[in-house]
Amino acid sequence: MLKITNLSVSYGDIPALKKVSLEVKQGDVVSVLGANGAGKTTLLKAISGLLRGDSDTQIEFMGELIHQLPPNEIVKRGIVHLPEGRQVFSDLSVLENIEVGSYSRQDRSNIKSEIAECFEMFPELVGKEKQLAGTLSGGEQQMVATARALIAKPQLLMVDEPSMGLAPVVVKRIFGLLREFVKRGITILLVEQNAYMSMAVSNYAYIIAQGEIALHGSVEDLKKDEAVKDSYLGVKKKKKD
Amino acid sequence: MLQMVLQNSISGMAMGLLYGVIGIGVCLFWQTTGLINFAHISSAMLGAYFFYTFHVMWNLPIVIAFVLAVALVALYGILILRGVVYRQIMGRKGGRLEFIVATMMLNIFLLNLTIVLWGGVPYPFPNIFGSPMNPLRIGGITIQHHSLWVLGFTVALVIGLNYFFKRTLTGKALRATAQNKDTASLMGIGVEKMTALSFAMSTGVTAIAGILLAPIYFVSVELGGGIIGIKGFASAVIGGLTNPFGALVGGLLIGLTENFSVFYISSSYRDVITFVLLVFFLIARPQGLFKKM
Ligand SMILES: Nc1ncnc2c1ncn2[C@@H]1O[C@H](COP(=O)(O)OP(=O)(O)OP(=O)(O)O)[C@@H](O)[C@H]1O
Ligand SMILES: [Mg+2]
Secondary structure (H helix, E strand, C coil), X not given: CEEEEEEEEEECCEEEXXXXXXXXXXXXXXEEECCCCCCXXXXXXXXXXXXXXXXXXXXXXXXXXXXXXXXXXXXXXXXEEECCCCCCCCCCEHHHHHHHHCCCCCCCCCHHHHHHHHHHHCHHHCCCCCCEHHHCCHHHHHHHHHHHHHCCCCXXXXXXXXXXXXXXXXXXHHHHHHHHHHHCCCEEEEEECCHHHHHHHCCEEEEEECCEEEEEEEXXXXXXXXXXXXXXXXXXHHHHC | CHHHHHHHHHHHHHHHHHHHHHHHHHHHHHHHHCCCXXXXXXXXXXXXXXXXXXXXXXXXXXXXXXXXXXXXXXXXXXHHHHHHHHHHHHXXXXXXXXXXXXXXXXXXXXXXXXXXXXCCCCECCCCCCCCCCCCEEECCEEECHHHHHHHHHHHHHHHHHHHHHHHCHHHHXXXXXXXXXXXXXXXXXXXXXXXXXXXHHHHHHHHHHHHHHHHHHCECHHHHXXXXXHHHHHHHHHHCCCCHHHHHHHHHHHHHHHHHHHHXXXXXXXXXXXXXXXXXXXXXXXXXCCCCX
């Protein structure tokens, strides 16, 4: 579905990603793990078109080369990016945020009922339709951002650290929803600090370190890998137990 | 006494609303670019000259002349202001200062171009908004037909803009773009298209103000000169720059204060008032009266 070859991105002279190659197959949940500053957010931004790779970069989505397209064209092809820090439009109401999320849709026939479904999925938002999104709690903002992404009808949903700053209950809920999305046929590319949680929902994982893919493999295999256990799962698991 | 107060309020209101409409244009520009266009007021001048050309020189019907004039200024906003000036400066990674200098130069260029094309002599504006010779008289108060037209246009503009920003998907998308361009583009919003739209709206709205100002200032380069533009800018700053409707309140405040100070103090203070208000607000309430729309 998505095939990245030799993606290199730099901020000025400082390289953030070096010749990253990565593949996401239809129906998969692929995790990208890595320490702070490893380049995970940069990777998602390069896929959604917010950042450009260098001249060797190739990004192919459903058989089409998309690395030259602007972000608004990339969304139309079905790649929806739920950005780090949620990035809701704080001066737009909850409802307006979700409506704006539907902007890329060509088929607008069912939008009203789909927006209603969003509120069914997040009953906490019911009654807050008119509230400015900036005044919501972090968890509620994550819900708005999730609904806003969902209404765009993603084929591939890229989620950047959905658990950031949220209480464990809310995190569980969000991950439960990701599973739900997979059942609906949405492919997911997930960036997370919380390796334990993300390994639990995904079937394939890439580990990035300092802008390079250090390791990748099926989650089954990675879970057996001693190095991975030590540096990515060990600590989290102990905390969890 | 009461009559004097009412009379001054009515005259001040019409002028104030016009400053406010110019201020709305300033806000619409600031919203998406975060910049102040120092050639802003030349859109008012161009609007008045185009309308004069179409209606008086070419004898086109008023409505057609009006629509054509506003559309042409909006087109200038997209093609010249955005297509040439803004593009060039952003393409060279220029900042605010570069944009200010460039638009100041653009303003001077447009003033001179107008003189070359239309001559420097002011044209009298036809009495299409009613003759000043036979105003309405209610009680002891005279109300110019022009003032009512200004009020009518402003109300229509506010309703129209409010509908656009609050009810249409494009309007909501424009507000989203104003808040965060990157995230807006992730929604599928074409940021370039939205910028073009706000340039067109900013210049178009100001052109309307220019046509409505012409009965007061004549069709003259004075419309594109400093002081009216500064009053429009001050209206926007007082209103909060991020809220177009706040600019109207700012404009009303300036228009009314101006009128009363002319009446109670002296007409020589007329233009100073704007600066006094501007400085006062910049010190006391720099964020303006209203919150972001
Ligand atoms: N706008 C920017 N300008 C300069 N350098 C940047 C910029 N954004 C990111 N970087 C640098 O690029 C590198 C990768 O950043 P990135 O945000 O992709 O990391 P990340 O893996 O998402 O980290 P985190 O887990 O903290 O979100 C970091 O060293 C960061 O400092
Ligand atoms: Mg990140």
